Amino acid sequence: MGSPTSIIVVIGAGSIGQSIARRVSAGKHVLLADVREENARSAATTLSNAGFDVSVATVDVSSRGSVHALVGTATALGDVVGVIHAAGVSPTQASPESILKVDLYGTATVLEEFGNIIGRGGAGVVIGSMSGHRLSALTSEQNRLLATTAADELLALPMLQPDQVKDPLHAYQISKRANSLRVMAEAVRWGKRGARLNIISPGIVITPLAMEELNGPRGPGYRRMMESSAVGRAGTPDEIGNLGAFLMGSDGAFVTGSDFLIDGGVTAAHWFGDLSLR
Ligand SMILES: NC(=O)c1ccc[n+]([C@@H]2O[C@H](COP(=O)([O-])OP(=O)(O)OC[C@H]3O[C@@H](n4cnc5c(N)ncnc54)[C@H](O)[C@@H]3O)[C@@H](O)[C@H]2O)c1
Numbered sequence: 001m002g003s004p005t006s007i008i009v010v011i012g013a014g015s016i017g018q019s020i021a022r023r024v025s026a027g028k029h030v031l032l033a034d035v036r037e038e039n040a041r042s043a044a045t046t047l048s049n050a051g052f053d054v055s056v057a058t059v060d061v062s063s064r065g066s067v068h069a070l071v072g073t074a075t076a077l078g079d080v081v082g083v084i085h086a087a088g089v090s091p092t093q094a095s096p097e098s099i100l101k102v103d104l105y106g107t108a109t110v111l112e113e114f115g116n117i118i119g120r121g122g123a124g125v126v127i128g129s130m131s132g133h134r135l136s137a138l139t140s141e142q143n144r145l146l147a148t149t150a151a152d153e154l155l156a157l158p159m160l161q162p163d164q165v166k167d168p169l170h171a172y173q174i175s176k177r178a179n180s181l182r183v184m185a186e187a188v189r190w191g192k193r194g195a196r197l198n199i200i201s202p203g204i205v206i207t208p209l210a211m212e213e214l215n216g217p218r219g220p221g222y223r224r225m226m227e228s229s230a231v232g233r234a235g236t237p238d239e240i241g242n243l244g245a246f247l248m249g250s251d252g253a254f255v256t257g258s259d260f261l262i263d264g265g266v267t268a269a270h271w272f273g274d275l276s277l278r
Pocket of ligand 1: 011012013014015016017033034035036039059060061062086087088089090102106127128129130201202203204205206207208209210
């Protein structure tokens with residue numbers, strides 16, 4: 001009997017998810033899952049034309065039942081050794097309520113569900129955002145609540161109610177901060193299964209999601225960010241893919257529970273440079 005198939009699950013089959021998957025999935029089976037079936041199918045066509053063994057599923061990360069069903073689909077295919085969580089909605093695409101549901105609750109649910117089955121030696125990577133690094137410090141109690149409250153109780157926290165989270169950008173920032181805290185807390189649990197978990201916090205990376213932001217009401221602000229940063233341009237999905245491959249592969253074996261800011265220097269300029277409000 002041969003060894004079971006190793007499965008890499010990509011949740012959010014967009015540009016960043018695909019770029020990491022291409023680097024870590026040779027010889028493994030890639031399950032591409034997205035709320036938009038056409039996105040998963042288009043990623044599957046691209047990857048299978050490049051020699052990868054793929055299948056597709058639909059998932060809505062804002063639904064516990066849907067994420068649980070995806071876990072069932074993945075484990076029926078083989079041993080889950082990699083999870084790339086790159087599904088999300090941006091401030092221009094959605095209301096504060098939907099952003100909290102998809103980006104904050106959805107990520108917490110994915111980490112809980114896949115943390116129950118991730119294989120020994122496995123690795124996960126979540127795509128957060130530099131936006132989480134632009135929010136002012138929260139209290140240690142708020143950090144603890146965002147990190148450890150059971151996913152199904154998260155959206156009832158007083159700090160996440162509409163009187164506290166008033167606009168889509170704030171909802172996005174707090175969701176991405178929560179992702180980072182959640183990854184640190186979940187890395188402890190994943191570690192007990194012999195698996196690692198990290199988060200990448202990208203700056204502006206040219207993808208369909210970023211193009212909507214650049215063409216939307218926040219476009220001029222984003223352009224200013226890029227121009228005032230040390231690197232002076234947007235990133236490419238492949239640059240995020242390289243970091244993802246490092247974190248998921250053997251070179252990253254000592255790294256877990258960590259948040260990697262990769263933004264061309266925008267956050268540095270925000271706090272201490274030309275983008276500083278002070
Ligand atoms: N592109 C950037 O500049 C940038 C910067 C920082 C962070 N990010 C983050 O990177 C992640 C990936 O975005 P991208 O830029 O590759 O965009 P993308 O639009 O190419 O991919 C995002 C994918 O997520 C899917 N998705 C949305 N809601 C979903 C849901 N409820 N369930 C399952 N799938 C869902 C979309 O259908 C889409 O295919 C997002 O979390 C985003 O916040 C992007």
